[in-house]
Amino acid sequence: MREIIIIGSGPAGFTAAIYAARAGLSPLLLASSVQAGGELMNTTEVENFPGFPDGIQGPELMMKLQEQAEKFGTEVILDDVTSVDFTGEVKKVETGYSGTFEARSVIFATGSAYRKLGLPDEERLSGRGVSWCATCDGFFFKTKTIAVVGGGDSAMEEATFLTRFADKVYVVHRKDTLRASKIMQERAFANEKIEFVWNSEVVGISGENAVEGLTLKSTTDGSTSELPVQGLFVAIGNDPRVHLVHGQLDLTVDGTIAVAGRSSKTNLEGVFAAGDVVDPQYRQAVTAAASGTVAALDAEHFLAALDQVEDGETARVIADVVDELVAAD
Numbered sequence: 169m170r171e172i173i174i175i176g177s178g179p180a181g182f183t184a185a186i187y188a189a190r191a192g193l194s195p196l197l198l199a200s201s202v203q204a205g206g207e208l209m210n211t212t213e214v215e216n217f218p219g220f221p222d223g224i225q226g227p228e229l230m231m232k233l234q235e236q237a238e239k240f241g242t243e244v245i246l247d248d249v250t251s252v253d254f255t256g257e258v259k260k261v262e263t264g265y266s267g268t269f270e271a272r273s274v275i276f277a278t279g280s281a282y283r284k285l286g287l288p289d290e291e292r293l294s295g296r297g298v299s300w301c302a303t304c305d306g307f308f309f310k311t312k313t314i315a316v317v318g319g320g321d322s323a324m325e326e327a328t329f330l331t332r333f334a335d336k337v338y339v340v341h342r343k344d345t346l347r348a349s350k351i352m353q354e355r356a357f358a359n360e361k362i363e364f365v366w367n368s369e370v371v372g373i374s375g376e377n378a379v380e381g382l383t384l385k386s387t388t389d390g391s392t393s394e395l396p397v398q399g400l401f402v403a404i405g406n407d408p409r410v411h412l413v414h415g416q417l418d419l420t421v422d423g424t425i426a427v428a429g430r431s432s433k434t435n436l437e438g439v440f441a442a443g444d445v446v447d448p449q450y451r452q453a454v455t456a457a458a459s460g461t462v463a464a465l466d467a468e469h470f471l472a473a474l475d476q477v478e479d480g481e482t483a484r485v486i487a488d489v490v491d492e493l494v495a496a497d
């Protein structure tokens with residue numbers, strides 16, 4: 169049986185692996201077969217990860233994290249976890265092709281997925297004008313004209329934040345009222361750089377190598393129109409990847425895994441969670457990495473405490489046997 173299994177190969181999973189491996193726990197990291205490396209594999213330049221003053225390409229950063237984790241003894245398997253049983257003392261993790269693994273502890277770091285519009289050119293132009301994260305990419309849109317899709321709090325927050333860089337921000341919304349809280353709406357309405365495009369949905373994104381415009385379709389009469397923009401921020405929600413642990417781990421109202429205070433401890437002993445799957449708010453590579461550190465340290469302390477209990481039990485059993493032998497003499 170393993171000491172620790174880490175599920176997920178984003179910044180949280182690999183950072184947890186670096187710490188666990190350096191603590192001598194020989195972690196097994198299950199990295200997924202098609203999405204290994206996590207969300208940063210979908211982006212180009214990462215300019216806000218500390219330590220890279222000239223920026224670094226997302227996939228290169230993830231390769232470096234993997235290299236660092238493997239250097240200290242992490243075993244990485246490119247396979248998907250298909251089911252888990254975390255309820256007993258022995259944690260069971262079943263994979264698509266590599267069989268079932270068992271461990272005394274688990275770190276769950278499966279991240280979260282930004283909801284997509286589902287348009288054919290969305291993926292192709294991801295990192296080339298299409299983004300899901302204003303904090304990450306806003307800086308690249310200085311003096312540009314851009315659009316934000318969505319009508320909730322996060323869309324208003326992204327739009328307002330983006331006016332720091334862009335000259336003009338359109339908010340495209342399929343209805344004529346917003347879901348966002350009153351205060352967020354008021355802030356957006358008061359911002360002169362923001363213009364609302366009501367009753368409209370984005371049905372096309374144009375541009376060869378970068379976003380050049382959007383095709384909008386009216387939700388009232390079905391007519392279409394073109395909106396020239398150089399950027400599109402999709403802010404229609406985010407889904408933490410928790411389907412594997414439904415019914416086992418407690419969730420928050422945001423749908424993230426519930427952890428105790430600032431720790432990574434879930435409701436089940438020996439099961440820790442880290443990264444975007446526990447974070448409804450910050451969702452940055454560096455916060456995910458920090459959260460991975462917390463999880464590895466929590467797991468290390470848990471295993472050390474378990475060892476002490478087991479050592480104590482072994483000592484008690486030996487003492488009982490010695491007592492019995494002495495009595496038999």
Ligand SMILES: Cc1cc2nc3c(=O)[nH]c(=O)nc-3n(C[C@H](O)[C@H](O)[C@H](O)COP(=O)(O)OP(=O)(O)OC[C@H]3O[C@@H](n4cnc5c(N)ncnc54)[C@H](O)[C@@H]3O)c2cc1C
Binds near residue numbers: 179208282299444454
């Ligand atoms: C386009 C884009 C650009 C971004 N740019 C930046 C940026 O510039 N700077 C920044 O700080 N942040 C950026 N972010 C946010 C950042 O990528 C995330 O906050 C960060 O990756 C979260 O790390 P994580 O380890 O929690 O999850 P993820 O990176 O999402 O990794 C989760 C991992 O779990 C794996 N997994 C899920 N289910 C299973 C399963 N069943 N079996 C095995 N593995 C599984 C996934 O395949 C993935 O490898 C960006 C995000 C996007 C989408």
